[in-house]
Amino acid sequence: MxxxxxxxxxxxxxxxILEFGLKVTLPLAATAFVxxxxxxxxxxMVQYAKTPILSQFCRFYIWIIRGTPLLVQxxxxxxxxxxxxxxxxxxxxxxxxxxxxxxxxxxxxMRAAMEAVPAGQLEAGYCxxxxxxxxxxxIILPQAFRTAFPSLFNALISMVKDTSLASSITVVExxxxxxxxxxxxxxYFPLYIEVAFIYLIFCTVLTFLQKKGEExxxxxxxxx
Amino acid sequence: xxxxxxxxxxxxxGGNNVLKGVSLKVEKGDVISVLGPSGSGKTTxxxxxxxxxxxxxxxxxFEDKKYDLSxxxxxxxxxxxxxxxxxxxxxxxxxxxTAIQNVTLGLTSARRVAKDKAAKKAMGVLKKxxxxxxxxxxxxxxxxxxxxxxxxxxxxxxxxxxxYFDEPTSALDPQLTAEVLEVxxxxxxxxxxxxxxxxxxxxxxxxxTKVMFxxxxxxxxxxxxxxxxxxxxxxxxxxxxxxxxx
Ligand SMILES: Nc1ncnc2c1ncn2[C@@H]1O[C@H](COP(=O)(O)OP(=O)(O)OP(=O)(O)O)[C@@H](O)[C@H]1O
Ligand SMILES: [Mg+2]
Numbered sequence: 001m002x003x004x005x006x007x008x009x010x011x012x013x014x015x016x017i018l019e020f021g022l023k024v025t026l027p028l029a030a031t032a033f034v035x036x037x038x039x040x041x042x043x044x045m046v047q048y049a050k051t052p053i054l055s056q057f058c059r060f061y062i063w064i065i066r067g068t069p070l071l072v073q074x075x076x077x078x079x080x081x082x083x084x085x086x087x088x089x090x091x092x093x094x095x096x097x098x099x100x101x102x103x104x105x106x107x108x109x110m111r112a113a114m115e116a117v118p119a120g121q122l123e124a125g126y127c128x129x130x131x132x133x134x135x136x137x138x139i140i141l142p143q144a145f146r147t148a149f150p151s152l153f154n155a156l157i158s159m160v161k162d163t164s165l166a167s168s169i170t171v172v173e174x175x176x177x178x179x180x181x182x183x184x185x186x187x188y189f190p191l192y193i194e195v196a197f198i199y200l201i202f203c204t205v206l207t208f209l210q211k212k213g214e215e216x217x218x219x220x221x222x223x224x
Numbered sequence: 225x226x227x228x229x230x231x232x233x234x235x236x237x238g239g240n241n242v243l244k245g246v247s248l249k250v251e252k253g254d255v256i257s258v259l260g261p262s263g264s265g266k267t268t269x270x271x272x273x274x275x276x277x278x279x280x281x282x283x284x285x286f287e288d289k290k291y292d293l294s295x296x297x298x299x300x301x302x303x304x305x306x307x308x309x310x311x312x313x314x315x316x317x318x319x320x321x322t323a324i325q326n327v328t329l330g331l332t333s334a335r336r337v338a339k340d341k342a343a344k345k346a347m348g349v350l351k352k353x354x355x356x357x358x359x360x361x362x363x364x365x366x367x368x369x370x371x372x373x374x375x376x377x378x379x380x381x382x383x384x385x386x387x388y389f390d391e392p393t394s395a396l397d398p399q400l401t402a403e404v405l406e407v408x409x410x411x412x413x414x415x416x417x418x419x420x421x422x423x424x425x426x427x428x429x430x431x432x433t434k435v436m437f438x439x440x441x442x443x444x445x446x447x448x449x450x451x452x453x454x455x456x457x458x459x460x461x462x463x464x465x466x467x468x469x470x
Contacts (some may be wrong), residue, residue: 065457104421109423118316120312120314120316121316121319123276123310123316124310124312124316124317124318124378126275126276126305127274127276127305127308127309127310127379128309128329128330128334128378128379128382129302129306129330129335129382130329130333130334131302131304131334134333134334136319138318138329139318139320139321139332142320143319143320146320154356163292206314218365220320220362220364
């Protein structure tokens with residue numbers, strides 16, 4: 001099966017597939033990850049502070065998003081937003097849906113991490129005269145982010161792979177591109193192995209970055 | 225004129241009446257030791273005075289300004305806290321900050337003091353508590369006694385008019401306890417006003433100007449330290465002093 005012709009196909013298609021990985025898959029995942037982390041932190045802060053009404057609104061958001069499949073959310077956005085008069089290109093739409101989807105999960109990760117910070121940290125902040133937002137910024141969020149970082153990064157790794165779902169709303173990303181090339185050559189199996197291999201490389205690099213990130217965030221001397 | 229006065233403070237948790245009308249008066253330069261059996265409400269008293277817990281009733285007079293403890297505005301709480309320090313039983317140092325950052329944060333963030341000025345001030349107080357060489361250590365890299373001394377430096381840095389201590393040495397072994405008590409003794413000598421909840425009878429006897437003995441949410445007996453220890457009046461006090469070995 002891995003005859004010469006197949007080998008040639010693999011070699012010639014590699015840069016074509018990789019190009020879409022670097023130009024579409026990774027940017028989609030990275031942008032959505034950054035935005036979803038910001039969204040998640042904001043939602044977590046509202047919940048942590050038990051802000052009335054807003055906090056219920058956030059619970060509702062999390063309930064809806066976690067209770068429905070990502071694929072369905074993509075479809076709803078793709079067919080629903082134009083009905084509301086919102087037209088945007090599929091990539092932007094995918095970024096938005098991935099952000100909103102991942103934001104619900106990272107909000108829960110961050111909320112749990114914030115609640116794991118001992119109450120004494122907040123009290124000590126008050127006692128030196130800091131106000132709530134100063135304590136959040138200097139004490140609670142940095143500690144919570146350190147705790148949440150591995151889980152958040154885990155989510156990023158998942159998201160890199162889930163971006164293939166964006167093909168359902170016509171985004172040509174790495175996997176879709178692979179399907180196109182495979183369709184032209186009628187040689188599916190080797191190309192799917194090839195794209196699997198590229199996903200694996202991406203995720204290996206990310207795992208390495210996670211380790212570096214954890215080192216950078218430090219453990220406040222705890223494991224030194 | 226007293227620096228701080230607390231009148232008839234009440235606090236209950238659910239149906240549990242923890243403070244049943246406690247009053248106290250602190251003059252500038254006073255070191256008041258608060259003694260009492262476990263569960264008598266000592267911690268709750270300090271926490272209510274610094275608004276970590278909301279009192280059900282009572283009056284607070286701080287520098288001639290009167291406040292209703294059950295109806296404190298956020299602004300008055302912030303205002304009073306600018307002039308008070310608090311030292312916790314379990315230190316509560318900011319885990320993500322080094323010793324010196326722990327000390328400067330109250331200056332740079334809460335009081336908008338310039339960074340270099342805050343660093344200078346912080347180094348000064350760290351040296352004062354004997355922690356000058358540990359400025360860049362994280363709390364997790366310090367012993368309990370060292371952490372507590374940094375916590376005292378943190379409280380000192382903001383030039384408080386009064387510092388509240390809640391059993392600052394009860395989590396420490398005897399040697400580390402001695403380190404921390406030495407720092408507190410020096411503060412007392414310099415005239416720092418302090419309220420100290422403690423089980424260290426000898427410290428209370430030597431250092432404090434006044435002693436207050438609490439049980440079941442009320443003040444059983446109070447008075448100048450010498451008088452309190454040499455000539456306790458109430459049966460409850462005598463028993464407590466006997467049990468704690470003098
Ligand atoms: N947050 C809380 N919720 C409910 N009950 C509380 C709370 N804090 C304190 N209590 C109760 O209030 C009472 C007094 O507690 P407090 O901590 O003030 O005692 P204490 O005199 O400081 O004792 P110790 O010497 O053991 O530190 C106890 O019965 C305790 O269970
Ligand atoms: Mg206590």
